[in-house]
Amino acid sequence: MAKIKYIEHNGKHHEIDVANGLSVMEGAVQNDIPGIDADCGGGMACATCHVYVKEDWFNKLPEKTEGEDDMLDQAYEPSPSSRLSCQIIVSDELNGLVVHLPEKQI
Amino acid sequence: MTDTDVLIVGAGPTGLFCAHQLGIIGLKCEIVDNLDKLGGQCIELYPDKPIYDIPAIPECTGEELTNSLIEQIKPFNFKSHLSDRVQEIKNENNKWIVKTLKGKEFLTPNIVIAGGVGSFEPRKFPSKNCEKFEGKSVLYSIKDKDIFKDKKVVIFGGGDSALDWTIELSKNSKVTLVHRRDEFRGAQSSVDKIKELENNKKIEILTQYSIKDVLGNENLETVEIKNEKGESKTINTDYVLGFFGLIMQLGPILDWGLNLDKKTIPVNTENFETNKKGIFAIGDICTYPGKLKLILSGFHEGALAARGCFKYARPNEKYRFEFTTTSKTVKDRIGVKE
Numbered sequence: 001m002a003k004i005k006y007i008e009h010n011g012k013h014h015e016i017d018v019a020n021g022l023s024v025m026e027g028a029v030q031n032d033i034p035g036i037d038a039d040c041g042g043g044m045a046c047a048t049c050h051v052y053v054k055e056d057w058f059n060k061l062p063e064k065t066e067g068e069d070d071m072l073d074q075a076y077e078p079s080p081s082s083r084l085s086c087q088i089i090v091s092d093e094l095n096g097l098v099v100h101l102p103e104k105q106i
Numbered sequence: 107m108t109d110t111d112v113l114i115v116g117a118g119p120t121g122l123f124c125a126h127q128l129g130i131i132g133l134k135c136e137i138v139d140n141l142d143k144l145g146g147q148c149i150e151l152y153p154d155k156p157i158y159d160i161p162a163i164p165e166c167t168g169e170e171l172t173n174s175l176i177e178q179i180k181p182f183n184f185k186s187h188l189s190d191r192v193q194e195i196k197n198e199n200n201k202w203i204v205k206t207l208k209g210k211e212f213l214t215p216n217i218v219i220a221g222g223v224g225s226f227e228p229r230k231f232p233s234k235n236c237e238k239f240e241g242k243s244v245l246y247s248i249k250d251k252d253i254f255k256d257k258k259v260v261i262f263g264g265g266d267s268a269l270d271w272t273i274e275l276s277k278n279s280k281v282t283l284v285h286r287r288d289e290f291r292g293a294q295s296s297v298d299k300i301k302e303l304e305n306n307k308k309i310e311i312l313t314q315y316s317i318k319d320v321l322g323n324e325n326l327e328t329v330e331i332k333n334e335k336g337e338s339k340t341i342n343t344d345y346v347l348g349f350f351g352l353i354m355q356l357g358p359i360l361d362w363g364l365n366l367d368k369k370t371i372p373v374n375t376e377n378f379e380t381n382k383k384g385i386f387a388i389g390d391i392c393t394y395p396g397k398l399k400l401i402l403s404g405f406h407e408g409a410l411a412a413r414g415c416f417k418y419a420r421p422n423e424k425y426r427f428e429f430t431t432t433s434k435t436v437k438d439r440i441g442v443k444e
Contacts, residue, residue: 039223039354039369041390041399045151046354070291073264074229074351077316078286080334106229106353 002095006051008035009103018090024099025049025086035101042086044068047075048106049085051099061088076104110136111419112216112412113204115192115359118146119401120389121220122175124408129182130436131412133419135218137186138206140225144186145172147222148401150352161402171401181441191225193358200418202384215418218411219380219387220404223369224354231262231348233319243326244346253345254279260329260341262317263349264289269296271347272309281309282341284331288313315339320346367393377414378407384418386411 004027006014018027028036028049037048044067053061058081064072068087072078085099112128114121117139128135143149148157148168156165166174191207195217204212228246230236236244248271255278261268264285269292272283283300290297303309318330318338329346332338356369365372365381370393373379378386388411389404397403416425430436 037369040147040151043152045147048353066291069287069289070265073286073291074353076232106355 002090002092002097004090004094005096005098006033006035007098007100008033009101020091022090023086024051024088024090024094024097025084027090028085033101035105036085037105038086044071044084044087047071047073047078047084050075050078050102050105051083051085052079052081052102053083053088053097053099054081057097058083060093076102076106107203107211107213108136110134110212110214112136112218112415113138113192113202113212113214114218114220115139116146116220116222116389116391117141117144117186117188118220118222118389118404119148119171119175120222120404120408121146121218122172122179123405124218124220124388124412125182125184126175126179127409127412128415129179129184129439130430131416131425132435132439133412133415135184136212136214137184138190138192138210139186139188140191140227142189144176144188145169148172150226157401159400159402181439191357195362200384215384216415217385218408218415219359219371219385219391220389220408221356221359222354222390224356224359224391226352227355227357228348229350229353231317231320231346233317235320236317236346239320239322239326239346243322243344244320244348246348248347251275257344258282258342259345259347260284260343261347261349264291265349265351266292266296267349267351268292268347269300271349273299273303276303276309282312282343283309284312284315284317286314286316312339317346317348370397376410378411379414386414 001017004016004018014033016027016031025038029038039048040046068084072082111133112135114135114137117137125135149172153169154167193207194205196203201213201215202217254275258280259275260282261272262284272281275281304311314333315331318332321328328340329343330340371380371387373387373392373394375394378388380387388407390399428436
């Protein structure tokens with residue numbers, strides 16, 4: 001279990017306990033957090049669960065696979081701190097993770 | 107106006123198998139899809155990715171699955187209308203009149219929405235100014251490449267479309283390719299080719315930049331780009347092209363008065379009818395308690411929706427359940443000779 005903080009583009013915070021093994025995307029979708037669409041359902045086939053992860057946490061996450069960066073090319077306003085939240089799998093180590101949601105997902 | 111028993115919206119695996127089920131029970135259907143080919147997400151997003159959870163098929167790709175489904179409905183000779191999109195519907199005497207973007211009209215008692223997560227549309231630039239020039243000098247697809255002859259063109263993107271057009275247009279235009287990172291995801295041979303063109307000063311490549319805005323009065327004059335450090339550059343150009351792949355949008359279906367739950371349509375699980383009589387929703391686009399977004403669930407939903415269509419298409423007949431193994435009528439429909 002890890003406490004994940006989702007910060008919407010308008011600054012609204014949501015702190016959610018997400019079970020180990022779920023993705024950060026699933027944590028958001030199951031708790032109705034606006035700002036993560038996840039159109040493809042976690043198949044790394046779209047870029048609508050795009051989040052920004054600040055440096056301190058970004059470097060602690062397992063590295064992106066090539067396919068993830070390919071999809072991020074198609075995200076709205078991607079940056080070097082962009083991740084697809086469906087590819088971040090929750091574990092105890094991620095307790096306290098903060099993700100920032102983009103202005104929109106397309 | 108085309109008269110048909112059922113209009114299927116969406117030619118993904120769910121829509122195609124629903125067509126099969128309609129054929130089996132003796133109904134006619136027409137299929138509309140926004141893509142230029144049958145197969146939906148299977149063919150557009152993952153034609154080469156293996157799928158492992160189609161019953162009785164241990165492994166197949168999106169393309170193989172699509173080809174098999176097309177093969178399976180071949181005997182029925184259903185007509186498909188590709189690169190078109192359903193636009194508006196109107197109810198008249200218990201039938202639906204459906205109009206498409208290209209101006210086709212259908213008259214049908216049943217509409218089956220098998221639209222996945224929506225129709226595929228090109229992903230666009232975020233800037234408002236881009237809308238002003240869209241279709242004239244800001245483009246997301248190319249219909250006539252001759253318009254670029256001897257012109258300045260700035261292309262955004264890092265995938266195959268961006269690279270292929272960079273290579274093609276570099277023959278007769280001054281091309282600048284802009285991409286947000288140093289790696290390109292297009293085919294290696296194309297990546298090698300653009301590097302070669304760059305070395306020979308045929309094109310310019312700017313990486314780690316993305317679009318900021320486009321500027322111009324009557325005509326597009328410049329495009330502004332920015333990098334992560336906040337630095338900007340301005341490039342004089344006649345055309346700006348964006349190739350960021352496709353996104354899925356529900357589009358006009360949102361305006362049909364259907365109940366919606368986020369981006370999905372609630373249905374009953376008896377025949378997958380929506381809140382509107384004669385409009386059914388199956389596959390990823392529908393929702394109900396326990397819904398799984400699996401292709402196999404879409405097949406089941408399509409089979410039941412087809413039976414749901416029967417009562418409106420043949421109000422004076424009674425639907426009879428038959429097995430394909432034994433029914434002579436069904437075998438005749440498939441064209442099996444005994």
